[in-house]
Amino acid sequence: MVTSDGRRIECRAVIVASDLPSARELVTLPERESRRAGAVYFSTDKAPTDSRLVILDGTGKGPVLNAAVMSNVSSSYAPAGKHLVVAALPDVIDGDLAAVARTQLRTWWGPQVDAWVHLRTYRIAHAGVEQRPPFHPKRNIALGNGVFVCGDHRDTGSSQGALFSGRRCGELVAGALA
Numbered sequence: 001m002v003t004s005d006g007r008r009i010e011c012r013a014v015i016v017a018s019d020l021p022s023a024r025e026l027v028t029l030p031e032r033e034s035r036r037a038g039a040v041y042f043s044t045d046k047a048p049t050d051s052r053l054v055i056l057d058g059t060g061k062g063p064v065l066n067a068a069v070m071s072n073v074s075s076s077y078a079p080a081g082k083h084l085v086v087a088a089l090p091d092v093i094d095g096d097l098a099a100v101a102r103t104q105l106r107t108w109w110g111p112q113v114d115a116w117v118h119l120r121t122y123r124i125a126h127a128g129v130e131q132r133p134p135f136h137p138k139r140n141i142a143l144g145n146g147v148f149v150c151g152d153h154r155d156t157g158s159s160q161g162a163l164f165s166g167r168r169c170g171e172l173v174a175g176a177l178a
C-alpha cells in the first residue's frame with residue numbers, strides 16, 4: 001500500500017474504515033444518497049442532567065430528535081469547566097436551528113435553557129446514508145486483493161451499525177489471514 005505522502009507499507013490486508021464519501025475517494029463503491037442532519041451546541045454552567053445517555057424526544061414531535069450532555073461523558077469536551085450540550089435534529093428546517101432547539105429543550109428542562117450560550121450550529125451534508133425501504137443492511141465488505149471496507153454504510157446508519165460492520169470486517173480479515 002502507498003500512503004498519500006508516498007510511504008510504502010507492506011501488508012496483507014488494508015481496511016478502509018471511514019464514512020462513505022471518504023471511502024469512495026479511496027476505493028470503488030457505489031454512490032448512495034446522503035441523509036442530512038443538524039447539530040446545535042450550547043455551553044452552560046450547570047448540566048441539565050447527570051445522565052451520560054443520549055436522551056430521545058419521547059413525544060415524536062421533534063424537531064430535536066435527541067440531546068446529550070457531552071461533558072458528562074468526558075470533562076475534556078468542555079475544557080473551560082463548563083458543560084457542553086448538543087441537540088441533533090434534521091437539517092430540513094429553514095431558519096435558526098439554535099432557536100428551534102432552544103424552544104423545544106425548554107419544554108424538557110425549563111427556563112434554565114434560556115441562559116445557555118449558543119456555541120455552534122452545524123448543518124451536516126452527510127450525516128449518514130439514506131436507507132429507505134427496501135433496505136439491505138449487510139453490504140459487501142471484501143473488495144478483493146486484500147482490501148476490506150467497514151463503517152455504518154456497510155450495515156445500518158448508526159453507531160451500532162458501525163460497530164457491527166467493524167466486527168464483521170475484523171472477523172473476515174482474521175479468517176482470510178489465518
Ligand SMILES: Cc1cc2nc3c(=O)[nH]c(=O)nc-3n(C[C@H](O)[C@H](O)[C@H](O)COP(=O)(O)OP(=O)(O)OC[C@H]3O[C@@H](n4cnc5c(N)ncnc54)[C@H](O)[C@@H]3O)c2cc1C
Nearest residue numbers: 017018019022037039054088127151152157158159160162
Ligand atoms: C448529528 C448526528 C447525530 C447522530 N446521532 C446518532 C445517534 O444518536 N445514535 C446513533 O447510533 N448514531 C447517530 N449518528 C450516526 C453515527 O454518528 C454514525 O453512524 C457513526 O459515527 C458512523 O461511524 P463510522 O465509524 O462508520 O464513521 P465515522 O464516525 O464517520 O468515522 C469515520 C472516520 O474516518 C475518518 N476519515 C475519513 N477519511 C479518512 C482518511 N482518508 N484517512 C483517515 N481517516 C479518515 C473521519 O475523520 C472519521 O473520524 C449521528 C450522526 C450525526 C452526524
